[in-house]
Amino acid sequence: MSFKPFADAVPHAKDRIPEENSGVEIRKTICSICNPLSHCGIDAHVRDGVVVKVEGTKENPHNAGTICSKGAASRQYIYHKDRIRTPLLKKGGKESGIFEPLSWDDALDLLADRLLAIKQESGPESVVFYAGYPKWMRPFLKRLAHSFGSPNYCSESSTCAKAVALANQLNYGTMGRPDLAKTRCLLVWSNNPFYSNTSNVRKFLDARERGLKIIEVGPLITPVTAHADIHLRIRPGTSGALALGMAHVIIEEDLYDRKFVEDWSFGFEEYRAYVQGFPPQVTEGITGVPASSIRKAARLFAGTKPAGILSGANATVHHTNGVQNHRALTCLVGLTGNFDREGGNYVVPPSYLYVSNGLITRQSQFEQSRPYEEMAPRLGQDRFPVWTRLIPEAQAMHLPFQIESKEPYPLRALMGFGLNHRMWPASDAFAETLEKLDFLVNVDLFMTDTAKLADLVLPACSSFERSELKFYAEQHVIWTSPALQPLWQSRPDTDIIFDMAKRLTPEDHLMQRGYEACVDWMLEPTGLSVAELKKYPAGYTVNDVTMPPYEKYRDKGFATPSGKMEFTSTILKEVGLDPLPKYREPRLSPADPSEAASEYPLILTTGARLPMFIHSRTFRLAWTRSLRPEPMVDINPRDAEVRGITPGDRVALSTRRGSIRVRANLTEIVAPGVVNMYHAYPEADVNQLIDPDYLDPISGYPGFKSLLCEVKKISR
Ligand SMILES: Nc1nc2c(c(=O)[nH]1)N[C@H]1C(S)=C(S)[C@@H](COP(=O)(O)OP(=O)(O)OC[C@H]3O[C@@H](n4cnc5c(=O)[nH]c(N)nc54)[C@H](O)[C@@H]3O)O[C@H]1N2
Ligand SMILES: Nc1nc2c(c(=O)[nH]1)N[C@H]1C(S)=C(S)[C@@H](COP(=O)(O)OP(=O)(O)OC[C@H]3O[C@@H](n4cnc5c(=O)[nH]c(N)nc54)[C@H](O)[C@@H]3O)O[C@H]1N2
Ligand SMILES: [Mo]
Numbered sequence: 082m083s084f085k086p087f088a089d090a091v092p093h094a095k096d097r098i099p100e101e102n103s104g105v106e107i108r109k110t111i112c113s114i115c116n117p118l119s120h121c122g123i124d125a126h127v128r129d130g131v132v133v134k135v136e137g138t139k140e141n142p143h144n145a146g147t148i149c150s151k152g153a154a155s156r157q158y159i160y161h162k163d164r165i166r167t168p169l170l171k172k173g174g175k176e177s178g179i180f181e182p183l184s185w186d187d188a189l190d191l192l193a194d195r196l197l198a199i200k201q202e203s204g205p206e207s208v209v210f211y212a213g214y215p216k217w218m219r220p221f222l223k224r225l226a227h228s229f230g231s232p233n234y235c236s237e238s239s240t241c242a243k244a245v246a247l248a249n250q251l252n253y254g255t256m257g258r259p260d261l262a263k264t265r266c267l268l269v270w271s272n273n274p275f276y277s278n279t280s281n282v283r284k285f286l287d288a289r290e291r292g293l294k295i296i297e298v299g300p301l302i303t304p305v306t307a308h309a310d311i312h313l314r315i316r317p318g319t320s321g322a323l324a325l326g327m328a329h330v331i332i333e334e335d336l337y338d339r340k341f342v343e344d345w346s347f348g349f350e351e352y353r354a355y356v357q358g359f360p361p362q363v364t365e366g367i368t369g370v371p372a373s374s375i376r377k378a379a380r381l382f383a384g385t386k387p388a389g390i391l392s393g394a395n396a397t398v399h400h401t402n403g404v405q406n407h408r409a410l411t412c413l414v415g416l417t418g419n420f421d422r423e424g425g426n427y428v429v430p431p432s433y434l435y436v437s438n439g440l441i442t443r444q445s446q447f448e449q450s451r452p453y454e455e456m457a458p459r460l461g462q463d464r465f466p467v468w469t470r471l472i473p474e475a476q477a478m479h480l481p482f483q484i485e486s487k488e489p490y491p492l493r494a495l496m497g498f499g500l501n502h503r504m505w506p507a508s509d510a511f512a513e514t515l516e517k518l519d520f521l522v523n524v525d526l527f528m529t530d531t532a533k534l535a536d537l538v539l540p541a542c543s544s545f546e547r548s549e550l551k552f553y554a555e556q557h558v559i560w561t562s563p564a565l566q567p568l569w570q571s572r573p574d575t576d577i578i579f580d581m582a583k584r585l586t587p588e589d590h591l592m593q594r595g596y597e598a599c600v601d602w603m604l605e606p607t608g609l610s611v612a613e614l615k616k617y618p619a620g621y622t623v624n625d626v627t628m629p630p631y632e633k634y635r636d637k638g639f640a641t642p643s644g645k646m647e648f649t650s651t652i653l654k655e656v657g658l659d660p661l662p663k664y665r666e667p668r669l670s671p672a673d674p675s676e677a678a679s680e681y682p683l684i685l686t687t688g689a690r691l692p693m694f695i696h697s698r699t700f701r702l703a704w705t706r707s708l709r710p711e712p713m714v715d716i717n718p719r720d721a722e723v724r725g726i727t728p729g730d731r732v733a734l735s736t737r738r739g740s741i742r743v744r745a746n747l748t749e750i751v752a753p754g755v756v757n758m759y760h761a762y763p764e765a766d767v768n769q770l771i772d773p774d775y776l777d778p779i780s781g782y783p784g785f786k787s788l789l790c791e792v793k794k795i796s797r
Contacts, residue, residue: 213499254640259389318787326364338418348649387424
């Protein structure tokens, strides 16, 4: 196995704790601080009920003993002083800031009373059920919402990953991921696994050693750049134009897969005519990428077979033109005949919680306990009809608008699991809007600024303190056992959900049977069960998984209205949007003539991942925070120089909407004219600088990555 040499370099825990009677026991768990594709296996070293050390689990094929800076700080995360210790009820009005502890029974009874009363008065749809970035409780929460009768289950997916899925669905009816082990050329379109998906980097580097060609697209210099044959350094927000420009070259030079296009695509002639408008020189003018590099990249990608596109979860869709940008780039997969082919972009249906490994569970049947047709319209349904048609969730970016307008019906209560108001654009305004709800409850590990807005706060425990089902792409499956008892009075999110199901949805018999029974129900088609998995604390590698065949469309066609790959989208046409993957400038664009003499001449991109931070979660941990103690804006030395800014200066980062104070990080990582700022800092929240309606009209995703700003030195 390719991980071996690296894994062997990490001494096994046993080598370091030689004494039999040290009192230290190694308990297997997982770290769920970061994204669900990474979640490393953890050996928690526990003495007297306390975690004294953590290491990566060597026998977990996903991380093979490795661990990142966030996971290494697990003890600081688990035992942090900000952990919520008991259920807390706000006293003395919304703004009092005073909370009093109450018992779990009292808290859940009170919550159930409030939600049932609101359901009685205003209908179940006026209660919103929301999951933030944490994912493990989602199937159960969504089912609770639907069994309660509310269509308004929504999540952080309203800003993450689903818009990429949506663009793929419009083009292909489904999504294919690069077949990394077999591909010969990888077009990495704005994805930086070195920071965002560390446990995948080994596979990436193995492929590179095998001779994989890499073309990177993205405005920043990243660790991927060092491994790339070509880096196309685009202006933020112009991915669509670049993809159309590459298509121009591929079609003009007859490098496309004629047979696939003739047999399996729809709308090619219109697309071909449209890309005529993007010759390399014109594309250079829009994207800033030299025409010669565009030609070179197009030839390398189309001329190497098989090839795949690896795109990130969000960098291409966090724009007001995001979905069309992403459609344009995924068109290149079909155009070059790489869709669902060996070594191309291979379609493996989702297995469990965002991981695909060939196993099939009943997760989606479980979640959708009642069809949408039997419920009220979803939050955001009229505004984002394409989202509503293709994504089985409400669009949470519409929350502030509907809470304020009460149209088409009032939203009165929100039950959040890891609700973080700083995820939204205009986060300051959203915080105020949340206070207009009759009842806000937030379940979190930490007393966050959002939790402080709530009427009721409930303490959740960490992955070390609970049991959960974890699927890995390596066909490894774990049912974790708690490595320690929930700290203080915290509880697993699922305990809270199942206790609420007893109170809110007694007629949902499956939910009444409890957590493990529900997991077993979802696992049924895999032949696995919780009881069986419990026998393998470090996880179980399923050996006989039959992976789906390539080119499945040959039997079934594509799951699009035309049954083909759609260069022109039937669905977009039906709702009156551009059926072609049309390029439009971001709504805030330096190319806009009215911005020419603007006070905000710099392009702002936000939220490019940093290895030690994950959204709002790890700022409070001493180890991770020490790696970048203060909020910093990345600015090119040339832009700094003309502004009289020197390294480490205090600066104001401003847009038309507002201003935050940060330090200047002078770096060539950003090109001249572009600045980059990480999101979610409590003391320097960049989302306050973004208008609430700065959203992509198709997905509803915020344009987090193409804005306009200015940076000024703060004189003392
Ligand atoms: N350490 C850590 N890991 C994480 C996260 C985290 O916060 N911290 N977050 C997790 C989550 S929720 C997600 S969604 C994933 C995201 O994971 P990735 O998709 O890998 O995200 P990034 O590293 O932000 O972005 C990758 C690339 O986007 C490019 N980029 C920046 N701005 C733009 C732009 O305007 N346009 C284009 N086309 N490219 C741009 C950058 O050059 C960078 O190379 O990471 C997950 N993993
Ligand atoms: N400007 C800008 N904004 C962005 C982005 C960007 O790139 N730029 N990225 C967007 C993207 S892709 C994403 S995914 C979102 C991030 O989405 P957020 O939901 O903001 O992410 P987090 O801060 O990781 O998590 C939210 C809360 O969940 C809590 N939590 C952690 N684990 C658990 C658990 O097991 N149970 C419970 N109940 N709570 C838990 C955490 O303590 C935290 O308070 O941000 C989006 N916002
Ligand atoms: Mo995300």
